[in-house]
Amino acid sequence: YYQLTFSEHNELIEEKMYHTIKKNRGILFDIKKGKIVTLKSEIIKNSRLEREIINMINRYWGQHTLLAIISNEVKNNNSEFIKGNIKNNILAFIDNVAKMSFYQHSLSSEIIVSSQHIQGTNIEQGTVPLSWEPHLDMIENILNTFIPSSYSDVLKVFYKKDKNNKLIQYKLIFRKRIGGKPTDIPVKLESGGTRRLIKVLPLLIDAIKGHIVIIDEIDNGIHDLLISQILKSISETIKGQLIFTTHNTQLMNSISNSNVFILNTDRNGTKEIYSLDEFGIRSTNNTSKMYLGGKFDGVPYPDNEGMRVMMEDFAQHEKTTKD
Numbered sequence: 001y002y003q004l005t006f007s008e009h010n011e012l013i014e015e016k017m018y019h020t021i022k023k024n025r026g027i028l029f030d031i032k033k034g035k036i037v038t039l040k041s042e043i044i045k046n047s048r049l050e051r052e053i054i055n056m057i058n059r060y061w062g063q064h065t066l067l068a069i070i071s072n073e074v075k076n077n078n079s080e081f082i083k084g085n086i087k088n089n090i091l092a093f094i095d096n097v098a099k100m101s102f103y104q105h106s107l108s109s110e111i112i113v114s115s116q117h118i119q120g121t122n123i124e125q126g127t128v129p130l131s132w133e134p135h136l137d138m139i140e141n142i143l144n145t146f147i148p149s150s151y152s153d154v155l156k157v158f159y160k161k162d163k164n165n166k167l168i169q170y171k172l173i174f175r176k177r178i179g180g181k182p183t184d185i186p187v188k189l190e191s192g193g194t195r196r197l198i199k200v201l202p203l204l205i206d207a208i209k210g211h212i213v214i215i216d217e218i219d220n221g222i223h224d225l226l227i228s229q230i231l232k233s234i235s236e237t238i239k240g241q242l243i244f245t246t247h248n249t250q251l252m253n254s255i256s257n258s259n260v261f262i263l264n265t266d267r268n269g270t271k272e273i274y275s276l277d278e279f280g281i282r283s284t285n286n287t288s289k290m291y292l293g294g295k296f297d298g299v300p301y302p303d304n305e306g307m308r309v310m311m312e313d314f315a316q317h318e319k320t321t322k323d
Contacts, residue, residue: 001017002017002018002093011062015061017029017090028089028090031061037057043086044085046081053069053073070091070094074091099211100212101207101211101213103199103203112203114213123139123202124172125170128167128168130167130168139202140157142201146201150226154175154176155182157175158172158175160172173187196221204242207239207242208237208240213242214244215244216244216245217244218245218246219248228254249288252276252288253286257277257279257281257287260287261273261276262274262296279295
């Protein structure tokens with residue numbers, strides 16, 4: 001396992017890895033804030049490289065982890081020398097972390113990391129080198145696999161390309177049937193749910209290809225039946241792992257109970273997470289209905305009395321103000 005520990009102020013105070021050392025298992029490294037740095041001799045074979053890494057830990061650790069420091073050295077320096085002198089287990093772990101994909105969206109920011117995204121940037125429009133045209137075509141094919149089958153009025157999805165010297169300017173276009181006539185519509189005029197689905201699809205492809213993918217609120221703005229249909233269609237082909245949060249209770253009926261986890265928060269703010277497998281649910285049961293009925297906890301319990309008092313106070317305030 002690999003463990004990061006943070007203070008209540010989100011300050012990194014410990015980085016620890018437990019892994020195979022020769023034929024046994026043990027702690028490869030355990031770096032703590034304010035402690036002298038020591039590494040197992042098996043981690044780095046070259047003594048000069050070890051001194052350099054320890055020096056960088058003393059300079060950068062806290063803002064950057066040891067694994068981030070090693071990853072940066074592999075990317076920016078003599079990668080063959082570094083790879084030949086650092087334990088393979090660590091390099092393999094770094095490589096797997098680098099293959100993780102995720103999507104997080106809030107009112108103030110949006111973060112997307114996916115190997116299928118065009119240079120990790122905007123899938124809807126942008127500018128890329130001419131050499132990226134095959135990648136554009138691949139994304140176009142991915143979208144055409146899902147979008148027309150999901151929306152009955154969409155005939156096809158394609159990129160409008162303007163090639164200039166060594167660059168391609170691209171814009172995603174929906175060819176839709178409107179009033180019985182095919183009409184080209186820029187994707188920026190599509191609904192928020194449709195545009196979000198376009199952003200999520202490349203991450204689903206990552207999961208199919210074997211990546212670990214994490215998506216926050218996968219169903220946000222996407223129709224219940226549509227997201228359920230998509231997840232059913234890809235569930236048997238996923239070679240990696242797809243982890244997502246959702247408030248769509250209908251998805252409970254289309255996903256195996258062993259893959260559904262409830263996050264419950266009590267009145268003291270204590271959180272716990274548990275699998276539906278713990279409840280011995282029968283195949284004939286409606287899991288969503290049981291959940292909404294409070295059988296598994298993890299559902300909101302609005303304070304109706306508090307809401308009533310608040311509305312009465314507001315009405316009284318409005319009356320007093322008018323008087």
